[in-house]
Amino acid sequence: MQQSLIQALGIINCTILKRLHDHSFEVMHCNQDWFYSLAPEAVGNTLFELSDNSPFLNDFLIDAEDFWQIGNDGQIQSGIWTEQSADKLLRLEAIAAVAKGECYLVINNLEVEYKRQQKTLQVARELLISNDKVLAQHEYIHARLDEVLRINQDLQSLQEPIKKVIENAEFGVFICDPKLRVINQNPFAFSLFEIDKDTSDADPFSIFMALFEKQCQEYQRVIETASHWYGELFWHKPPYTSKWLQVAIYPVKNDNGLLKNWVFIVSDVSRVKYLMQKNEELSLYDNVTNLPNRQFFWQALEKSLQKSAAFFVFYIDVKHFKRINELHGHGAGDHLLVDISERLISLLQKDDLCARIGGNEFGVMLFSEQDQQQCNQFAKRIIEAIESPFYTESHQKIQVGVNIGVAHYPTDTADAEELMKFADLAMFAAKRTAKSSVQFYSTALREASQKRMEMEASLRHAIEQGHFELYLQPILELESGQITKAEALIRWRLEDGSLVAPDDFIPLAEQTGLIVPLGKWVINRAGEMLKTIIQHKPSLKVSVNLSPRQFSDKNLVSFLKSVVDHCGIPAQNLELELTEGVLIDNFDKVQQLLNDVRKMGISVSIDDFGTGYSSLAYLQKLPIDHLKIDRSFVRDLDTNDSDRAIVLAVIAMAHSLKLGVIAEGVENRQQRQFLLDNQCDTAQGYLFSKPVPFDDFCQQLIVESSQNKH
CATH class of the missing domain: 3.20.20.450 (EAL domain)
Incomplete structure (x- = not known):
């Protein structure tokens, strides 16, 4: 690659490698000593095989190989990681790209950009970098643990680099069995809750679970349905210690859809909260969409309850958002969130409120529609608006759907936590359909949800015991x-000898992932x-x-x-x-x-x-x-x-x-x-x-x- 072109494009502090096969690469551009500390085998060689010197880069290459094998033009990013060279700390980012059938690996040194940003917008910069770092770390650990536990169904193969990353991580990791008994917890989990492992009998996981149960309105639903959860908790240790904790909870299931492990990842984001307090706008607004955030939404919800005016609460979940990030990159995912937020705002009246309350979740407080029929029509307008195609900056077409759960104040409840809990339960029920849908909370919905969980347990038992027969239609x-x-055509034989038709259990198997072991x-x-x-x-x-x-x-x-x-x-x-x-x-x-x-x-x-x-x-x-x-x-x-x-x-x-x-x-x-x-x-x-x-x-x-x- 010509140096004049490199300079014209402003590509200064990076290395560009062309992938030949497996770990073999050709150097297209590199004039930086920092790269040779990362890959000493490249010194003096245009063609070389990348060694395993960097656990983070080596782990990213696993995903990169899958991406390169697909062969579609595009790119995926590793997120920022730190690497210690001989004389300084490097801040690096890797990009795996495909262009016109050729595969490339780009490694950026973000040190210059880091220092430049440090001089401007200090509060915002530190806040966003800290938050993004936590998110990246959580997703990294989750992805690797999920892969290891799915394949091996035990913890014996937590070898390098994942074992090293967990043991040295600056965040707590708990790995539990299905009954929430701790199998493994890393050293930082103890220091996070200020526990001396050698002298104290205190258990960090017990402290964490007590916080989770008390502060999370979705606790019961998350545990009973083995669902993913992401959010924040507050821990106070008298007399002086207080911490904000960012939490990611991941259920790990085997091929039969059976829960094998829980993975809990907990980070101290007290500094982020401190920075938020120094910048009121950042503390109450989402940095990607500029919508009000979860904290703002909760404050508005509690204030609205004091006014006693009737309204609807929407819990909106964007379908397949993770897949879009994987296929098109996180940049495209952020653009999609911005476009979705703009479409939602365009549907609202002056007194209505829309907020981003999770990674791919939005909340709406709807005052402008007074009855359920009008509210249902509004929900259909949301579905229609969001199902219209989106386009990436490279003009690739993206289509998504939404699941919408709705609860009503004061008909359903007069309590803020219950109102959100009921809207979340309704949204979870809407997820059971393949297409976009809206679901209103009702006592019948709660009863149906309970029956569904009972049927799911029976179906799992039937799979384990082999209570199925295969019929043939000529x-x-x-x-x-x-x-x-x-x-x-499959049939489910109950213990009383009667048969359950496929239409009665196949949809549930599809929704829960049990269709995979059934299909096998x-x-x-x-x-x-x-x-x-x-x-x-x-x-x-x-x-x-x-x-x-x-x-x-x-x-x-x-x-x-x-x-x-x-x-x-x-x-x-x-x-x-x-x-x-x-x-x-x-x-x-x-x-x-x-x-x-x-x-x-x-x-x-x-x-x-x-x-x-x-x-x-x-x-x-x-x-x-x-x-x-x-x-x-x-x-x-x-x-x-x-x-x-x-x-x-x-x-x-x-x-x-x-x-x-x-x-x-x-x-x-x-x-x-x-x-x-x-x-x-x-x-x-x-x-x-x-x-x-x-x-x-x-x-x-x-x-x-x-x-x-x-």
């Missing part, structure tokens, strides 16, 4: 009437069934439905391979079904996964086609074998001209793309004849057979084989 070739395929069980069981089925009919396929959550599993392809190998079945006899929504939400990831699946020989069908975001683009780009016409279009084929037109269009389009067509929900002979006359390939439905147990399905194959012989 799929027939319309021309010959022969069974060519079967769809695998289905694939395993389908493989075992195929081992027997192909003895009756070697060409027959079994199709299994894949949940959107399963596409987030990096090990899905290797798991499919292990099932095929373990069961000793041809991969060609297995088929995956996925919905259109999965394709739209995760196109790049799905494209790679389906290409890998097709290389194995597994076929792919699109379920419920026509009900989602139908697009010729993905049909042409993705390796798809079949389209399944949704039963809603088949149901009224006898009487509805529009449904007939849709079915004919799907069949014609599919055949033009050389895709097979499967009709779902065929229940009478007229429907079957229409589909047959118009070249639909295969069909399933009660006209042919309901979903049946495995033995009954095998019996159908035996009967069919016997009839063919005659």
Whole structure:
């Protein structure tokens, strides 16, 4: 890279490396001695392999490798970390970037910028840097612990660099079992609460939990539902000691969705609070959006209760915000928050209030609408406004949704803490739907929430005990009437012998993440069934439905391979079904996964086609074998001209793309004849057979084989 260009761009105190493969890099720009203290192997070498001298940089490279493998143009940042060189303390930031297919690592030395900022806006600078540092540290520790505990489900593999970072961290870390019994706590946890570990019996975690339970209105919901929580607590030790604590709580769950550990990260932010007190504007306003912050919102809420005027409280959660930060960078995430805040403010009247009360959460006090119907209409306007596309500075399109919980004063409660607690509970209920939604608090909601938690516990128990069965519904070739395929459908067998239909527990499994272990069980069981089925009919396929959550599993392809190998079945006899929504939400990831699946020989069908975001683009780009016409279009084929037109269009389009067509929900002979006359390939439905147990399905194959012989 030309030095004149470097200078023109103002790129002065940084090193630019081009990634060749793994830890091998080529130096594009470097004239700084500080980098060679970080990577001595680069001295005198244009090409070199980066060693493990820096735990923080080495750990960032794990995420960078995943990002580079995706290959999409963009960048991710490490956040600021400190590194001790031979003669001074370095303040560094790493950026992993992809540009036109080439991968780069940029390491910035922020020392000059640090000193410049120190001379101006001292209070604001220290406040923001301190706060950002705490956030970065919390997220770093959480991400690494989450990865380690998910893979190993114990603490034996907390090796360098993560173990070293925890032990030497300037913040408290508690790791607990599901029953909140401490497994590990680092040295700073003791000094944070001014406890001498050698001479005192006091327990820092007990002190922390007492504060959390007393000061957090979401305490019960967080513990009972194993949810993430982020916020502040205040600790006072008589007679003189007082501290503000910034807290991040992370539940760590295994592949079965079972809580394995709690991770609590606690930082002393008393200095930040002190700086806030010196700057009233910073103490009450969010530095990213310039909206009132959580503290301002609480003060306004308590004042409004004293006036006794009725109003609604909104708890607004922006969906998938963490994913946006990961894909587009934290800069894009901040711009998104600013845009969202502007859209929210544009909907409010003079007396209404909007605040940013969490990382991706907003609170609204609505005085301008007087009844629930008007409030509901207002909530729908919020959803419509925020679902409109956003664009990054590089013109990349971003779409998000929101979950909204609403509580009313004084109908629901006259207490500020309960009002927020009820709005939070309603928001949590709204999260259970895939799309943006609004939920009003009610006693029925509280009861339903309790029943849901009971059902979730029963579902977890059923997974652990294997209380499930796999039914098969035949799929027939319309021309010959022969069974060519079967769809695998899960059933939950209760202890009293009755069956729970999928519609009653699959949505809950999706919301809680339990769909992942359930999905693996289905694939395993389908493989075992195929081992027997192909003895009756070697060409027959079994199709299994894949949940959107399963596409987030990096090990899905290797798991499919292990099932095929373990069961000793041809991969060609297995088929995956996925919905259109999965394709739209995760196109790049799905494209790679389906290409890998097709290389194995597994076929792919699109379920419920026509009900989602139908697009010729993905049909042409993705390796798809079949389209399944949704039963809603088949149901009224006898009487509805529009449904007939849709079915004919799907069949014609599919055949033009050389895709097979499967009709779902065929229940009478007229429907079957229409589909047959118009070249639909295969069909399933009660006209042919309901979903049946495995033995009954095998019996159908035996009967069919016997009839063919005659």
